[in-house]
Amino acid sequence: EDRRVEPRGALVVLEGLDRSGKSSQSSRLVSYLEGSGISAELWRFPDRTTNVGQMISSYLTNMSQLDDHTIHLLFSANRWEKRSLMETKLKAGTTLIVDRYSYSGVAFSSSKGLDIEWCKAPEVGLFAPDAVIFLDISPEKAAERGGYGGERYEKLEFQRKVAESYKALHDASWKIVDACQSMEDVEKQLQDIVLDSVMECQKGKPLSHLWS
Template identity: 40%
Template structure:
């Protein structure tokens, strides 16, 4: 259902789509916990923050609008607190690397624009929400000094890879910490 929706082959209410993505994460939560308890490193290319950012961004005004888009139903818009709620208590990442790339740069890369949300205006709104989530996660207002690290993915591949490894390397020998939980 998710794949069909992303490829614009079907339509679903935004609330339903958000909950489907959350259900998909919960489907794998016990597997993630089992791996972590075995001392394994778990890498996710997207997680709860991505679903939240996209769901919330749908209801934000574009740079050219002064008001939020008109909802397509009588249901309330998806807010940050509502979007976080279904993912509360999922295993929390020890580190999040946010690969930040401007929509202008993303547009020049292969495959851009093929999915429902890969439109420049939407990408700008999503980027704003990710910034808000990063500030919330770090709790300081800065997005490069805590568990949420912003990596400039507009740079060349080797530079981005090197920066990512610099942040990941300390985790390769494992952690001696209990597994945290999102928003708990």
């Protein structure tokens, strides 16, 4: 067995309902890490800049209609097309803070009634995150924050189903953070979680694959 220890960047995923604060907290985290001399990048899925991402964006903005299975596979393809770059960055020592990942893929699609195992299958072989942080907020509280942008899934009724799907999906390794605290309190907790993860990966924690 190969036991060489290679330092690498950490793969950290933020998950949660729409308006849970993922995007703000992700960018704050990246600034914090960079300010601490840790190489870091902000990633998000869907990555709407690719060809696949543009099809996804058009679906989310109701400019196009797609079968539920088809859009599910496009979301997955959008992660697969970034996999080799992800590997390169992690191995070069860059920590990736990722706003949504495979868990959104499974939670949102299974909320439409697709079988959960079917939803997980195309994610097998993608890199497993070193930490999954769940920004916990009730669908009602999230809706009160306003600013649902009118995209396809941004409706209270559907977000309630997504909340249930996340519950069915999460495991003991997830870090659940109360997203109703002040921005600063949430930020501090995230910083601690991410620093732990960065340290482990610097010590050579091996990269693993979904689902694990």
